[in-house]
Amino acid sequence: MKLTANKITNKQLVFMIIQAQIGVGILSLPHDVALIAKQDAWISTIIAGVLSQAIIFIIWGLCRRFPDLSLYQILPKLLGRVIGKILILSYSLYFMVTGSLVLARYSDIIDKWILPHTPNWITMLLMLLTCIYIVSEGLTSIARFYVLVSPILIVLVALISYAMKDANLLYLFPIGEHSIPTILKGTKEAAFSLLGFELFLFIHPYVQSSGKEKLIAITTANIFVTIFYTFMVIASIVFFEPDVDIALTPEPLLYMIKAYSFQVLERTDLFFLSLWLVIVATSIANWLLLSSMGLASLVRKKHYARFLPIVAGIYLVLALIPDQGKDFERFNQVLGPSHYIFIVIIPVLLFILSFILKKKEVVNKA
Secondary structure, rough: OOOHOOOOOOHHHHHHHHHOOOOOOHHHHHHHHHHHHHHHHHHHHHHHHHHHHHHHHHHHHHHOOOOOOHHHHHHHHHHHHHHHHHHHHHHHHHHHHHHHHHHHHHHHHHHHHOOOOOOOHHHHHHHHHHHHHHHHHHHHHHHHHHHOOOOOOHHHHHHHHHHHOOOOHHHOOOOOOOOHHHHHHHHHHHHHHHHHHHHHHHHHHOOOOOHHHHHHHHHHHHHHHHHHHHHHHHHHHHOOOOOOHHHHHHHHHHHHHOOOOOOOOOOHHHHHHHHHHHHHHHHHHHHHHHHHHHHHHHOOOOOOOOHHHHHHHHHHHOOOOOOOHHHHHHHHHHHHHHHHHHHHHHHHHHHHHHHHHOOOOOOOOO
């Protein structure tokens, strides 16, 4: 049953997908991709955006067959009650692990750049309390908040653009020097940072627009995010020498702007991070929302808000497990295959299965 308080517009959907796709990876993406593809990292990012769009078409096709059902409702309908519930629980756990890793990365950045003497659990707890407040009021309030904070992205672009005045465009050459397998390997790293469009699987029934308008909305969001990330990668490459400096710089964007100051703004890196915190909050809020919606669907409850403290507690416990670089790498190695399973394989199989079983939702247009 859809509540009026949870209705969102098509324009709000664009901003929700943008905020879902842009998250903690904004700082590490240029380093991770350039470490593999060097000066061709921007090509890897564009290819990742194209692949994301291909997945978006499939996700949209599945949602179009069930316009009034979220994925949590589609699963039991196509696979039966038992298998459906198992997958609903699996999705909830997947979102919990993903969200907790984002939370751990956020805490690690805060620890290194702002609050080195503050215990990690305090910064994590403050972030989780903020996200619970954002998510608890329903989709309409979430969407309005995301629209409100989206101009922050323009400020981030402006700061990076100013730093590029000392860039060396020759670092981009020679273009296409690396082999296709190497560029595609870099694409894999970029693709993980572009995830977030799967949010559409769970909120599409609440969007007040036609199927085609929804496709245009999520496509617009994906194009924007691809351009945004490509710009960040190019900015990092032309500022740092891709063969040497960027390999030693885990957060290149912060080091770029740290060298500059203004009369009213001395520590631009801290200002950048203060804006970045809002972007991270929206990212964690999305995972918190999807995890709670999954648990609510599992026990057939209409409202997910009561599950938010439970899920947030799980996030906190899981986020305290990884400790610095090697632990993050291990988590990524374990989580990597699950991205393909939950974001690509399962939606594709469900889309195909809906045709094989000849199942689709009959929409009453009256």
